[in-house]
Amino acid sequence: MKVDKELKTQILDWIDAHRDQMVRDIGALVNIESVSVATEGAHPFGEGPAKALDAALEMGRSYGFRTQNHRYYAGSILMGNGQRELGILTHLDVVPAGPDWLHEPYHCTVKDGKLIGRGVADDKGPAVAALYAMRCLYELAVPMVHSVRLIMGCSEETGSADMQYYVDHCPIPDFSIVPDAEFPVCNGEKGILAANLVGPVLSERVAALSGGEVTNAVAAHAKIVLRDMTVDGVLQKLGDQKGDLVVAESEEGVSISAKGVSTHAAFPEGSVNAIHKLCKALVDCGLMEGSDRDALSFVVQVLQTNDGAGLQIQGRDDVSGETTCIGGLIGVEEGRVVLNVNIRACISADLAALREHIAATCEENGFTLGECMESKPLYIPADSEAVTFLTETYNELTGQNLAPYAIGGGTYAREMPRSAAFGAARPGGLLPDESGHGGMHQPDEAIAIEDLLDAAKIYAISLLRLDGIDFDVQ
Numbered sequence: 001m002k003v004d005k006e007l008k009t010q011i012l013d014w015i016d017a018h019r020d021q022m023v024r025d026i027g028a029l030v031n032i033e034s035v036s037v038a039t040e041g042a043h044p045f046g047e048g049p050a051k052a053l054d055a056a057l058e059m060g061r062s063y064g065f066r067t068q069n070h071r072y073y074a075g076s077i078l079m080g081n082g083q084r085e086l087g088i089l090t091h092l093d094v095v096p097a098g099p100d101w102l103h104e105p106y107h108c109t110v111k112d113g114k115l116i117g118r119g120v121a122d123d124k125g126p127a128v129a130a131l132y133a134m135r136c137l138y139e140l141a142v143p144m145v146h147s148v149r150l151i152m153g154c155s156e157e158t159g160s161a162d163m164q165y166y167v168d169h170c171p172i173p174d175f176s177i178v179p180d181a182e183f184p185v186c187n188g189e190k191g192i193l194a195a196n197l198v199g200p201v202l203s204e205r206v207a208a209l210s211g212g213e214v215t216n217a218v219a220a221h222a223k224i225v226l227r228d229m230t231v232d233g234v235l236q237k238l239g240d241q242k243g244d245l246v247v248a249e250s251e252e253g254v255s256i257s258a259k260g261v262s263t264h265a266a267f268p269e270g271s272v273n274a275i276h277k278l279c280k281a282l283v284d285c286g287l288m289e290g291s292d293r294d295a296l297s298f299v300v301q302v303l304q305t306n307d308g309a310g311l312q313i314q315g316r317d318d319v320s321g322e323t324t325c326i327g328g329l330i331g332v333e334e335g336r337v338v339l340n341v342n343i344r345a346c347i348s349a350d351l352a353a354l355r356e357h358i359a360a361t362c363e364e365n366g367f368t369l370g371e372c373m374e375s376k377p378l379y380i381p382a383d384s385e386a387v388t389f390l391t392e393t394y395n396e397l398t399g400q401n402l403a404p405y406a407i408g409g410g411t412y413a414r415e416m417p418r419s420a421a422f423g424a425a426r427p428g429g430l431l432p433d434e435s436g437h438g439g440m441h442q443p444d445e446a447i448a449i450e451d452l453l454d455a456a457k458i459y460a461i462s463l464l465r466l467d468g469i470d471f472d473v474q
Contacts, residue, residue: 027108036093049154073165080147087173090127091156126179126424133459163415181421188406191377196370199337207252212329218271220262261436266408276303320406344408424455
């Protein structure tokens with residue numbers, strides 16, 4: 001559908017006039033702690049995501065839309081009565097808050113023109129921006145051929161079983177946008193491997209070993225507890241390796257803690273992995289002995305760089321850039337050290353071949369490849385009609401000249417046929433500070449209010465332009 005100047009002005013003015021309401025609605029969702037945890041019963045991903053979904057569906061009903069609850073795997077808000085459908089895929093679950101917040105993570109703080117809180121950028125803020133795009137078109141009574149369905153999942157951060165359920169049980173939209181990346185269009189997503197590297201049984205001297213919060217974020221903290229040691233003895237051993245490690249007495253022995261700088265697994269540049277930091281200090285100073293030393297030395301090798309060199313899986317292509325590999329979690333299971341790595345493989349990589357390389361490298365170092373979660377890459381030609389329409393719309397509205405791009409992140413686009421990530425973040429928008437605050441999956445996650453308002457405008461006009469496409473739904 002062609003959007004004339006008068007209609008465009010009406011859309012822009014309507015969204016600007018509803019700024020405060022949009023901020024209020026985002027806050028209502030951010031204030032709900034909605035970390036996805038697999039459970040039995042009516043709420044497959046726990047009480048938090050279910051509560052957030054209930055609140056979002058009630059929000060949709062209050063604005064005159066029909067809603068559906070898809071057994072708390074996901075929910076949807078529907079506008080229109082067309083036989084064909086455009087989708088907007090968002091998620092209401094969030095990663096755990098983690099430590100080191102300067103603001104309350106589950107309270108939406110409004111400060112200096114930005115929103116701060118877990119989920120403001122990933123993905124509750126963009127979900128509400130999409131809802132306001134729909135509300136704008138609905139209240140302006142703009143006629144559309146397609147219906148528009150806002151789909152809100154509850155487990156995107158823990159494997160996207162929610163969207164797998166939706167695809168298996170519900171009609172698939174003719175085309176969907178996914179507000180879970182940057183503008184303009186993300187037409188490629190790297191393959192993902194989240195794998196457990198299982199090491200040898202640790203000695204009785206190691207009372208505990210832990211680190212990280214989730215697989216898809218660089219570990220921001222790590223800790224080991226050693227028996228039969230004193231604080232003075234540990235400090236003497238560490239010597240110059242101590243740096244900012246924290247050494248303290250604990251119930252089971254002496255704890256040694258490291259603090260890092262976390263980033264999303266897809267964007268490890270600038271991160272400091274606390275697991276690597278801790279293990280390297282322990283190995284270099286001679287605190288670890290025998291098989292314990294060998295196990296932690298391999299952890300250091302794997303996490304020495306973020307390009308997968310430690311597992312011999314480096315790779316790159318012109319479409320998606322380099323393969324990356326980070327350590328998100330470390331722990332002990334049945335006495336064995338387990339390192340969880342999160343790999344974003346360039347689109348041209350063969351995931352089966354990567355697994356073979358990882359397994360072989362593990363075997364050479366006394367480890368085995370354990371449980372492995374895999375998600376295949378996604379690629380949509382940049383000259384496809386929908387990608388072209390969306391890219392042109394973004395560039396026209398912003399005065400930019402950007403091209404489609406590929407990312408290391410994984411979005412619902414790889415779960416839902418005929419989908420592409422499209423915003424809501426502005427390229428070059430708010431950047432994390434040097435201490436690792438402000439980004440997605442970081443403490444004090446933030447996004448500019450103006451960026452969300454702009455996203456709502458872009459979505460409203462993009463939906464109208466997509467409404468003019470006769471999609472091939474074969």
